[in-house]
Amino acid sequence: MKGYIKPLVTFAMLLMFTVDGVAESRSVNYQDNKPDQASARIKLRVVIPEVLLFRNGNATSSLDHLTFPTSVTTPTSDGSLILNGNSGHASIVDDSGTAAGTTYTATSL
Amino acid sequence: MKNVCNKFKWSVQFLILLATTVLHDSYTNTAGAVVFTLSDVAVPTLSIRVGARNSISRVRFNVQGADVGNGIPVDGNRRINFTLVLRATAANPLTGFLTVDSSTPLDNGSGSTMPSSEISWVSRDEDIPSGSYAGTTNQPLASFLSSVRVRDRHTFQYRNANVYDAGTYNGQVTYTWAAP
Numbered sequence: 001m002k003g004y005i006k007p008l009v010t011f012a013m014l015l016m017f018t019v020d021g022v023a024e025s026r027s028v029n030y031q032d033n034k035p036d037q038a039s040a041r042i043k044l045r046v047v048i049p050e051v052l053l054f055r056n057g058n059a060t061s062s063l064d065h066l067t068f069p070t071s072v073t074t075p076t077s078d079g080s081l082i083l084n085g086n087s088g089h090a091s092i093v094d095d096s097g098t099a100a101g102t103t104y105t106a107t108s109l
Numbered sequence: 110m111k112n113v114c115n116k117f118k119w120s121v122q123f124l125i126l127l128a129t130t131v132l133h134d135s136y137t138n139t140a141g142a143v144v145f146t147l148s149d150v151a152v153p154t155l156s157i158r159v160g161a162r163n164s165i166s167r168v169r170f171n172v173q174g175a176d177v178g179n180g181i182p183v184d185g186n187r188r189i190n191f192t193l194v195l196r197a198t199a200a201n202p203l204t205g206f207l208t209v210d211s212s213t214p215l216d217n218g219s220g221s222t223m224p225s226s227e228i229s230w231v232s233r234d235e236d237i238p239s240g241s242y243a244g245t246t247n248q249p250l251a252s253f254l255s256s257v258r259v260r261d262r263h264t265f266q267y268r269n270a271n272v273y274d275a276g277t278y279n280g281q282v283t284y285t286w287a288a289p
Binding site: 037040041044045049 | 171285
């Protein structure tokens with residue numbers, strides 16, 4: 001009987017190869033094995049840098065007595081002030097002459 | 110008696126080898142003429158691919174410090190290709206529905222979350238229309254009649270209209286392509 005085993009295995013391997021060759025994947029990323037639906041996913045990543053927000057009446061009691069270090073830059077979009085500190089947390093010291101109610105964003109680099 | 114057994118054994122092996130050869134040739138089609146037979150027995154097929162073929166693609170949005178919450182959308186770092194296939198017989202057509210589950214918010218791992226509704230997309234062909242995630246489990250996106258192959262490409266944006274705690278927010282959305 002030993003003599004039959006090898007050709008039988010060969011025959012089975014040929015059949016397996018043939019079936020694999022015509023198989024069609026129903027779903028590539030993920031399949032839930034249900035006959036009428038397939039699913040696929042994507043991952044999302046949003047990176048928010050460390051930002052210190054100082055809002056009127058929130059982080060400080062008054063914005064009327066704050067000044068900014070020399071690293072302050074002033075964007076033209078909404079009048080907010082961006083502090084580009086050298087390292088760690090940016091500092092807000094005084095704000096002389098700036099109207100209350102303005103939103104200040106201090107960026108920690 | 111031993112010789113008879115050996116002859117019988119080799120005969121059986123020869124027959125098996127002959128059968129496998131015939132089967133193999135029938136698949137490799139080594140005949141001089143090629144005959145195409147179109148039968149009306151198409152197997153209903155449904156498949157979906159979103160992004161890369163062998164992995165789950167990730168869209169990343171890097172918000173710059175000076176831009177946090179300024180209302181100017183931030184583009185994703187990559188576009189995502191969609192391929193939907195729905196095949197059925199003409200006698201028994203199917204309608205495929207594409208939905209997305211974005212109910213799980215993005216999480217920064219430090220206790221803060223961000224709803225996926227902060228993310229929208231622009232469609233290249235509008236086969237799968239432009240829109241934004243609703244943050245629900247079963248948001249309908251498009252439907253198509255069989256038989257169809259749909260290819261489209263989405264460019265994603267982070268809305269950037271709110272200020273969230275610092276961190277790396279990770280999330281995942283699942284697109285389901287179904288023909289009930």
